[in-house]
Amino acid sequence: MSQNPVSSGAPADAALRVVAKEAVAEGVVALTLRHPTGRRLPDWAPGAHIDLVFPTGLTRQYSLCGDRWDAHTYRIGVLREPVGRGGSAYVHDELAEGDVVGVGGPRNNFPLVPSQRYLFIAGGIGITPLLPMIRQAELVGADWTLVYGGRTRTSMAFRDELAAYGDRVVVAPRDECGLPDLPTHLAAADATDTRVYVCGPGPLLGAVENYCAHWPVGQLRTERFVPKDRGASLRDEPFEVELARSGLAVTVSPGATVLDAVQAAGVNVLSSCREGTCGTCETTVLAGAPDHRDSVLDDDERSAGDCMLICVSRSCSDRLVLDL
Amino acid sequence: MFAPAPILPVSDADPFALDVLEDPLPFQADLRDAGPVVYLQRYGVFAMGRYEQVHAALTDWQSFQSGAGVGLSNFRYETPWRPPSILLEADPPHHDAPRAVLAKILRPRALQKLRASWFRDAEVLVDQVLSTATEFDVVADLAAAFPLRVFPDAVGIPDSGRENLLPYGDHAFNAFGPANGLVAKGAPRVAELSGWVNEQCAREALTADGFGAQIWAAADRGDITHEQAPLVVRSLLTAGVDTTVNGLAAVLYAFARHPEQWAGLRENRTLARTAFDEAVRWESPVQTFFRTATSDTEMGGTMIPDGKKILMFLGAANRDPRRWENPDAFDLARNPSGHVGYGMGIHQCVGQHVARLESEALLTALATRVESWEIAGPVRRHLNNTLRSWESVPVRVRLGQ
Ligand code: FES
Numbered sequence: 001m002s003q004n005p006v007s008s009g010a011p012a013d014a015a016l017r018v019v020a021k022e023a024v025a026e027g028v029v030a031l032t033l034r035h036p037t038g039r040r041l042p043d044w045a046p047g048a049h050i051d052l053v054f055p056t057g058l059t060r061q062y063s064l065c066g067d068r069w070d071a072h073t074y075r076i077g078v079l080r081e082p083v084g085r086g087g088s089a090y091v092h093d094e095l096a097e098g099d100v101v102g103v104g105g106p107r108n109n110f111p112l113v114p115s116q117r118y119l120f121i122a123g124g125i126g127i128t129p130l131l132p133m134i135r136q137a138e139l140v141g142a143d144w145t146l147v148y149g150g151r152t153r154t155s156m157a158f159r160d161e162l163a164a165y166g167d168r169v170v171v172a173p174r175d176e177c178g179l180p181d182l183p184t185h186l187a188a189a190d191a192t193d194t195r196v197y198v199c200g201p202g203p204l205l206g207a208v209e210n211y212c213a214h215w216p217v218g219q220l221r222t223e224r225f226v227p228k229d230r231g232a233s234l235r236d237e238p239f240e241v242e243l244a245r246s247g248l249a250v251t252v253s254p255g256a257t258v259l260d261a262v263q264a265a266g267v268n269v270l271s272s273c274r275e276g277t278c279g280t281c282e283t284t285v286l287a288g289a290p291d292h293r294d295s296v297l298d299d300d301e302r303s304a305g306d307c308m309l310i311c312v313s314r315s316c317s318d319r320l321v322l323d324l
Numbered sequence: 325m326f327a328p329a330p331i332l333p334v335s336d337a338d339p340f341a342l343d344v345l346e347d348p349l350p351f352q353a354d355l356r357d358a359g360p361v362v363y364l365q366r367y368g369v370f371a372m373g374r375y376e377q378v379h380a381a382l383t384d385w386q387s388f389q390s391g392a393g394v395g396l397s398n399f400r401y402e403t404p405w406r407p408p409s410i411l412l413e414a415d416p417p418h419h420d421a422p423r424a425v426l427a428k429i430l431r432p433r434a435l436q437k438l439r440a441s442w443f444r445d446a447e448v449l450v451d452q453v454l455s456t457a458t459e460f461d462v463v464a465d466l467a468a469a470f471p472l473r474v475f476p477d478a479v480g481i482p483d484s485g486r487e488n489l490l491p492y493g494d495h496a497f498n499a500f501g502p503a504n505g506l507v508a509k510g511a512p513r514v515a516e517l518s519g520w521v522n523e524q525c526a527r528e529a530l531t532a533d534g535f536g537a538q539i540w541a542a543a544d545r546g547d548i549t550h551e552q553a554p555l556v557v558r559s560l561l562t563a564g565v566d567t568t569v570n571g572l573a574a575v576l577y578a579f580a581r582h583p584e585q586w587a588g589l590r591e592n593r594t595l596a597r598t599a600f601d602e603a604v605r606w607e608s609p610v611q612t613f614f615r616t617a618t619s620d621t622e623m624g625g626t627m628i629p630d631g632k633k634i635l636m637f638l639g640a641a642n643r644d645p646r647r648w649e650n651p652d653a654f655d656l657a658r659n660p661s662g663h664v665g666y667g668m669g670i671h672q673c674v675g676q677h678v679a680r681l682e683s684e685a686l687l688t689a690l691a692t693r694v695e696s697w698e699i700a701g702p703v704r705r706h707l708n709n710t711l712r713s714w715e716s717v718p719v720r721v722r723l724g725q
Binding site for chain 2: 040043045046068069071108111112113114115136139140195216217218219245263268269270271272273274278279280282296297298301307
């Protein structure tokens with residue numbers, strides 16, 4: 001079996017291999033990712049995203065748009081951002097089939113809540129989280145409509161997958177039909193107590209949010225991706241972990257987890273899933289900047305930086321001090 | 325590579341027979357040794373007792389569904405005795421929203437608020453028990469008393485009627501097994517107990533600040549439906565009491581039987597956290613759960629046909645010598661991580677952090693006061709089709725400074 005070397009210096013435990021890369025529209029590639037050993041990947045639900053960690057240290061979030069019944073691969077769609085900060089250009093120009101890339105998550109800030117009816121609104125690459133939602137809405141027999149806007153027909157990814165749904169899908173390329181008639185769709189949704197899911201560029205989200213400002217909490221669900229620069233490049237260097245209560249210090253090498261390193265030092269920490277999903281190994285951080293790779297903590301808890309799931313998460317700083 | 329087709333071992337043993345429930349260990353050892361998958365003729369189900377297969381089946385929800393029931397009864401063909409749990413007896417996508425809501429309410433950071441008061445409650449209870457006697461029953465006086473004191477308050481149900489929780493849970497866990505004498509014993513009170521439990525799940529019955537109210541608030545936000553909210557509360561009340569009571573009984577019994585381990589805990593209090601998981605591995609309060617094959621599925625060299633029930637022996641997996649060194653020892657020097665006593669995967673016990681916190685509070689309070697203790701009389705099991713449960717563990721304690 002031929003295997004490309006780890007290209008990004010990403011830690012082996014939190015890295016997936018690109019097993020397919022295909023152009024799916026003008027400026028959009030779809031990546032299929034798999035664990036280097038082929039093992040099951042952590043479970044996810046529609047609306048979930050993963051973090052890709054690039055060699056520059058930039059972390060970018062991509063919605064999962066594959067099939068959750070396939071436990072061994074993740075699929076994401078990546079748009080080349082003309083004014084991006086290098087993440088999407090790296091994916092388009094550098095990342096190749098066979099490469100390994102650092103991955104965090106999956107996490108879900110955009111879960112599909114139960115409802116009889118959904119209105120999905122996608123702008124461009126915002127279609128990605130909605131694809132598995134649509135499949136799920138079909139599965140549970142819900143009533144749904146998709147309004148899919150984009151620049152031009154050729155720039156709009158996954159249209160072939162959507163073609164099967166017939167006139168439930170309203171495809172509206174701007175150069176052919178102008179802007180989609182959101183007020184009409186939203187008024188109809190409001191009248192029928194429909195859950196509305198929107199993903200796309202800022203102006204689209206802003207327009208929808210304005211229109212729905214008076215709606216009950218939770219009826220409108222949006223997701224906004226904000227690329228995060230961690231201010232430190234991805235560590236392919238080892239880092240130090242200080243265990244405050246036991247007075248020990250250990251070095252975490254790129255291929256090992258913090259949990260392994262702590263245990264090797266003779267300090268027992270409970271864990272269970274070892275994939276960042278169950279929460280058992282949560283540990284208080286006294287100093288340093290954790291590099292969160294788990295599926296458990298929410299955004300506030302992550303930015304607070306005072307705890308981490310040590311079975312998968314790593315460090316942005318040279319040194320972490322843990323309450324162990 | 326040529327691999328001869330393995331022969332499926334067949335067993336006519338009854339894992340739900342009273343003598344097996346009384347002491348399941350010999351049966352479990354036979355099951356593990358017979359092969360990775362064994363056919364239980366008496367019930368027409370497939371069984372697995374080895375860690376590797378149990379772990380694999382628990383995590384593979386795509387192949388082994390819960391929605392046809394996690395008991396012997398197959399919901400594809402039979403009507404359940406109560407509306408199915410929207411957590412335990414549901415698969416994705418229906419399982420997603422209730423699970424996400426409950427997981428958020430019960431995650432470790434959210435429980436921090438309860439920590440100080442549960443530690444105080446544990447001290448008060450331990451003081452009460454120790455001030456009246458140096459001989460007592462750890463099951464009734466501690467293992468059952470503590471969860472019944474703190475957990476219903478945390479959920480937010482009223483004081484009156486709490487005595488119904490244990491018999492309700494006992495029946496619910498019996499009902500996962502075959503319709504044997506244990507189920508018949510609980511049947512006369514089913515309507516009354518279910519009625520009472522269902523009443524506690526209504527919004528009006530719940531205090532404004534508990535887990536129950538948070539579940540209803542999630543329904544107001546549309547994260548789950550208003551029809552789902554009472555069923556999620558019901559899951560908490562069904563799954564959150566008997567299991568913890570038996571987990572605590574297990575860890576207290578383990579320490580009474582292993583004085584050297586208690587001395588170790590007294591020396592190093594941080595072991596309180598490990599102790600509970602080691603006890604859950606060692607005694608496995610939830611012994612078994614079923615799954616149902618979603619299609620013809622290969623497992624351990626055996627083809628399990630679509631729609632067939634698979635019985636996973638969590639307790640047997642947790643003592644599988646293929647996975648654990650010296651598995652029958654209760655040993656705090658071991659790292660019990662990875663045990664399947666809470667399940668594994670998308671159905672892994674969502675209340676595990678609650679149970680661990682209860683145990684940590686109780687063991688910490690006991691470690692401060694009790695220097696050593698021993699079994700003071702005959703111990704008695706309480707038999708249940710699913711739970712490894714205790715009726716009585718009398719102990720004698722020596723108090724420390
Ligand atoms: S062990 Fe499950 S989150 Fe770390």
